Amino acid sequence: MNLNDIFEKIDSNHERYVQELVELLSIPSVSTYSHHKGDVQRAGEWIAAMCQRLGLDARLYPTDGHPVILASHCPHADRPTLLIYGHYDVQPPEPVDEWVTPPFSPTVRDGFVYARGASDDKGQVFTYLKAIEALMAVRGELPINVKLLVEGEEEIGSPHLGAFLGQHKKLLQADAIAISDGAQFAPDVPAITYGLRGLAYMQLDVTGPRVDLHSGSFGGLVMNPIQALSTILCSLKTDGDRVAIDGFYDQVVDLAQWERKAMAELPLDVDQLQEYLGVEDLYGEDGYSPLERKTARPTLDINGVWGGFAGEGAKTVIPSKAGAKVSMRLVPNQDPDRIAELFRAHVAKVCPAGVQVKVTHLHSAKPVLVSRDLAQVQAAARAIRTGFGKDPVFIREGGSIPIVNLFKEELGLEAILLLGWGRPDDGAHSPNERFSLEDFRKGIRSAVALFHELAGEQP
Amino acid sequence: MNLNDIFEKIDSNHERYVQELVELLSIPSVSTYSHHKGDVQRAGEWIAAMCQRLGLDARLYPTDGHPVILASHCPHADRPTLLIYGHYDVQPPEPVDEWVTPPFSPTVRDGFVYARGASDDKGQVFTYLKAIEALMAVRGELPINVKLLVEGEEEIGSPHLGAFLGQHKKLLQADAIAISDGAQFAPDVPAITYGLRGLAYMQLDVTGPRVDLHSGSFGGLVMNPIQALSTILCSLKTDGDRVAIDGFYDQVVDLAQWERKAMAELPLDVDQLQEYLGVEDLYGEDGYSPLERKTARPTLDINGVWGGFAGEGAKTVIPSKAGAKVSMRLVPNQDPDRIAELFRAHVAKVCPAGVQVKVTHLHSAKPVLVSRDLAQVQAAARAIRTGFGKDPVFIREGGSIPIVNLFKEELGLEAILLLGWGRPDDGAHSPNERFSLEDFRKGIRSAVALFHELAGEQP
Missing domain, CATH: 3.40.630.10 (Zn peptidases)
Incomplete structure (x- = not known):
């Protein structure tokens, strides 16, 4: 025809x-x-x-x-x-x-x-x-x-x-x-x-002392919620930008050889990309190309963080609360609900004593x-x-x-x-x-x- | 008289x-x-x-x-x-x-x-x-x-x-x-x-990509500024709630025996204090009593943290910037300016590649x-x-x-x-x-x- x-x-x-x-x-x-x-x-x-x-x-x-x-x-x-x-x-x-x-x-x-x-x-x-x-x-x-x-x-x-x-x-x-x-x-x-990629979007809410405290009068007595939050956030990745949550990679379908070859042949201009991003070097999971990392490998990013005083100048406060948004981009066959549960278990394991942490699963996409x-x-x-x-x-x-x-x-x-x-x-x-x-x-x-x-x- | x-x-x-x-x-x-x-x-x-x-x-x-x-x-x-x-x-x-x-x-x-x-x-x-x-x-x-x-x-x-x-x-x-x-x-x-106690009050400003990025389209390509900030914040303390900055304790005058004895005799009601603070356990530097920790030992607290999306729900962003306020309570003979310099050197040492960090010394008290x-x-x-x-x-x-x-x-x-x-x-x-x-x-x-x-x- x-x-x-x-x-x-x-x-x-x-x-x-x-x-x-x-x-x-x-x-x-x-x-x-x-x-x-x-x-x-x-x-x-x-x-x-x-x-x-x-x-x-x-x-x-x-x-x-x-x-x-x-x-x-x-x-x-x-x-x-x-x-x-x-x-x-x-x-x-x-x-x-x-x-x-x-x-x-x-x-x-x-x-x-x-x-x-x-x-x-x-x-x-x-x-x-x-x-x-x-x-x-x-x-x-x-x-x-x-x-x-x-x-x-x-x-x-x-x-x-x-x-x-x-x-x-x-x-x-x-x-x-x-x-x-x-x-x-x-x-x-x-x-x-x-x-x-899919998505599992989580929120962490850490609560320490009942109210915001004066860091002079009370510094040295309590676990600081931002400190505890930072400990949790740090624990989510290991060297080489791998996600450190137990079982996170279990369901990941590895990239096929033909697929890696096809990706390598795509005309990606890394210099132009770095200029667009405004960074001197790209950064990501060891062993994968930029294109693989940004489209075919799972990632974890902290999307937001808050707690205490963020205004101009100095305020000497130990905040009562701190929080963060953390999302994971998922690849086949990772299941967002399962990943959310692994995340929850990881946080429960690494959260320091002296604070409470609440984990909320906000959003999912397969x-x-x-x-x-x-x-x-x-x-x-x-x-x-x-x-x-x-x-x-x-x-x-x-x-x-x-x-x-x-x-x-x-x-x-x-x-x-x-x-x-x-x-x-x-x-x-x-x-x-x-x-x-x-x-x-x-x-x-x-x-x-x-x-x-x-x-x-x-x- | x-x-x-x-x-x-x-x-x-x-x-x-x-x-x-x-x-x-x-x-x-x-x-x-x-x-x-x-x-x-x-x-x-x-x-x-x-x-x-x-x-x-x-x-x-x-x-x-x-x-x-x-x-x-x-x-x-x-x-x-x-x-x-x-x-x-x-x-x-x-x-x-x-x-x-x-x-x-x-x-x-x-x-x-x-x-x-x-x-x-x-x-x-x-x-x-x-x-x-x-x-x-x-x-x-x-x-x-x-x-x-x-x-x-x-x-x-x-x-x-x-x-x-x-x-x-x-x-x-x-x-x-x-x-x-x-x-x-x-x-x-x-x-x-x-x-x-004295004070050295610092601000950290971390800058990564030029603009906020979509974490789906770009997740896996750049160091996330909140991740980098968390790495820095985590590095400031070691187990036992000791400050991990090289040289931090060098000028500290140890508590005299008579002073520790006098403090131990003060009528501090720990149960009442915990109830006031709303915590189940006090937390602080190993080897010192609560009163010693809160008045006569130096401490480090994160007073505020910010970056990315902190609103309701989910926004899939890799922020361009993140920051924190960190203050240290000092005891004789720690000098705030010297401590600020040690802090600066520590941050330069531990800051991950892929982001810039600016350290500002906001405020001091001897x-x-x-x-x-x-x-x-x-x-x-x-x-x-x-x-x-x-x-x-x-x-x-x-x-x-x-x-x-x-x-x-x-x-x-x-x-x-x-x-x-x-x-x-x-x-x-x-x-x-x-x-x-x-x-x-x-x-x-x-x-x-x-x-x-x-x-x-x-x-």
């Missing part, structure tokens, strides 16, 4: 697509600001209306927050169904005075469209809409069944998505899910993300690893080759994407296709967010190719 | 003395509140006027803050001069609704006068004024030369006292200084404080030890025996009193008599501050006896 006719359609309509995207980007759908509630609703309605014009069965579902769009077109009982996920809400634009052109007055220059939401995520969602439009226009039909789920609360942590998935399992049934809410490995290095051997993953790789003109690299991501766990847990989806059409320097969450119009075009092509690949039709 | 005639005078005027004290306590001379500036001035004028009525040469000296009262009566070229220090400003009364009677409506009940400043320090200053009054009334003269220095900024750290002492060295020349701005060891256990063998100290002990009817205990105080260092350094005074007429549970700085009327009477008697003892006249 040849897609040239469709690609020609995409090219000839490129300017109109961009104009429509500009219209969508003009709506300030900032989900965290209540005074933009109407704008968020309007962006949702705009997308739902476009879905209807494309021939999809589209509906805006209210939630206790912002609405969810669910649109589908499933004419083929014998063909696979692809669920496409994205979001139409955006980050706040602040600091507004750092934008060259206003965040909600989308402007095209140097081959990019600049606006809040351009890359994250309206522009990427839009590639699927335009792929559907082009296919419908040229062929009158889609090669597979398609469901679109576009939410309005991603930037505030998707608080109502889990309940929505739970209530609409049947409607959302699919064979694979495509999520384009991220980036290529580098500009013009398209990527498929096949691994995400690590995700999608098999590269899955037919849908292979199909996505071929689609990107068609759309971008080069093979994608396979990468793992150091962070967690909570919605991915939702899709796994609520819908049982294993074929999770993380296909970022953006670039790492698109400025998602920053001033002057942008989306390359070339990536926009390649993303639409890739989406068209993906529909065909999943249908088993070679382009 | 017999003081009974004077003591009778004191007893017969007791009610009037209390009424006058109530009048002084009614003035809300809160030095830290600018809206009470006029009240602070008024309290100063009230005391200066009383000094003049007693026959002293009294003057209110303006400073860049609140005024200082200097009053003197020095008729004897051949007799010693006693400088008496106190303050007429008070702590804020908040929380006001916890007071049984209003803080500036002094009320007598159960043998105490309740008001802000009752014990700290108006009531104690007043004992010297009434001692002078009674002596003048009965004998027509004082047995020694007396100078009174009463400041209005003690509760805000005496910011202008050092300059004042420097400018008026000659006027302030004396053979001994009496400071009654503290407490007995316990109710009816009068005390002479002969030792104060330790003070007054020889019990000084004639003036022995005179004070006999005076307390006369005034309170029992020998004082000799104690060391764990805190530092910055003004004591000022008197040593600016005026060269060695005979420092720290004679607290208050009680540990008088509630200085707390709601329902009070002063025992019996201690008030005994304080006046002791002051009278002190004047005679210093003159070399046995009572």
Whole structure:
């Protein structure tokens, strides 16, 4: 099968697509600001209306927050169904005075469209809409069944998505899910993300004396809670930046040889990375490369610490309380609940006498690893080759994407296709967010190719 | 010499003395509140006027803050001069609704006068004024030369006292200084404080990556500044709660055998102390008693710590910065500047690679030890025996009193008599501050006896 006719359609309509995207980007759908509630609703309605014009069965579902769009077109009982996920809400634009052109007055220059939401995520969602439009226009039909789920609360942590998935399992049934809410490995290095780290996020609360004490009058009588906290925090790592919690590494699946080789071949510029981080040397677990450490090895970081006097000058106090936030990034097959229990046991073992410590498990995410051997993953790789003109690299991501766990847990989806059409320097969450119009075009092509690949039709 | 005639005078005027004290306590001379500036001035004028009525040469000296009262009566070229220090400003009364009677409506009940400043320090200053009054009334003269220095900024750290002492060295020349701005060891256990700990107060500022980083995207690449800070903080102590800084103990004068024996005989109720502190066990340096540890041994305490996210919930951040305040209580002959340098060297040695650490020496106080063998100290002990009817205990105080260092350094005074007429549970700085009327009477008697003892006249 040849897609040239469709690609020609995409090219000839490129300017109109961009104009429509500009219209969508003009709506300030900032989900965290209540005074933009109407704008968020309007962006949702705009997308739902476009879905209807494309021939999809589209509906805006209210939630206790912002609405969810669910649109589908499933004419083929014998063909696979692809669920496409994205979001139409955006980050706040602040600091507004750092934008060259206003965040909600989308402007095209140097081959990019600049606006809040351009890359994250309206522009990427839009590639699927335009792929559907082009296919419908040229062929009158889609090669597979398609469901679109576009939410309005991603930037505030998707608080109502889990309940929505739970209530609409049947409607959302699919064979694979495509999520384009991220980036290529580098500009013009398209990527498929096949691994995400998990998370176990803990809080330590140490209590010593009943009240804050004068360190002159009482210094020498009590265990200082900050001292005890420091002892606990120090005990969590050993030399070589290994986590010192008993059993922490027991469930870790070692990196395969092919995977280490593939990672070593990725074009990571360490000098540039150090400059970005503002450090003279990278630091991490002995025996692993920076890329392995940041994406495929578990880590432990202290995210916050507090206690006593933090103001200007000197206050001679022995505080009653001190605390810290500690989180661990997990890799397959580490289980967050099990890791939290090991953490708890470790703290109980090392906590000095003279203080009480409370350990709270605040937050969890399971690590995700999608098999590269899955037919849908292979199909996505071929689609990107068609759309971008080069093979994608396979990468793992150091962070967690909570919605991915939702899709796994609520819908049982294993074929999770993380296909970022953006670039790492698109400025998602920053001033002057942008989306390359070339990536926009390649993303639409890739989406068209993906529909065909999943249908088993070679382009 | 017999003081009974004077003591009778004191007893017969007791009610009037209390009424006058109530009048002084009614003035809300809160030095830290600018809206009470006029009240602070008024309290100063009230005391200066009383000094003049007693026959002293009294003057209110303006400073860049609140005024200082200097009053003197020095008729004897051949007799010693006693400088008496106190303050007429008070702590804020908040929380006001916890007071049984209003803080500036002094009320007598159960043998105490309740008001802000009752014990700290108006009531104690007043004992010297009434001692002078009674002596003048009965004998027509004082047995020694007396100078009174009463400041209005003690509760805000005496910011202008050092300059004042420097400018008026000659006027302030004396053979001994009496400071009654503290407490007995316990109710009816009068005390002479002969030792104060010094202080070296440090700040640590640790800087890692240029900006706060996402702990998912970057965890495994950099040394976490809180981790580095914890490593430094942990390194400051060894087992047995000893300070691990090289050379820290080199200048420490060991406790004398007689001193350890005397401390062991002091009536310290450990159960009560633990209940007050809210701890199940006391904790401190091996080989020393609680009282030795809290008053006569050097200590190190972390007074504050900060870095990263300390709010509710979870934020996955590797902070760019973290910091801590660390102070060391020092004993003779530890020098704060030398200790600060040792601290700095230690931190440089133990700070992990991958972060920068800045060490700031914020504040210093030299330790003070007054020889019990000084004639003036022995005179004070006999005076307390006369005034309170029992020998004082000799104690060391764990805190530092910055003004004591000022008197040593600016005026060269060695005979420092720290004679607290208050009680540990008088509630200085707390709601329902009070002063025992019996201690008030005994304080006046002791002051009278002190004047005679210093003159070399046995009572």
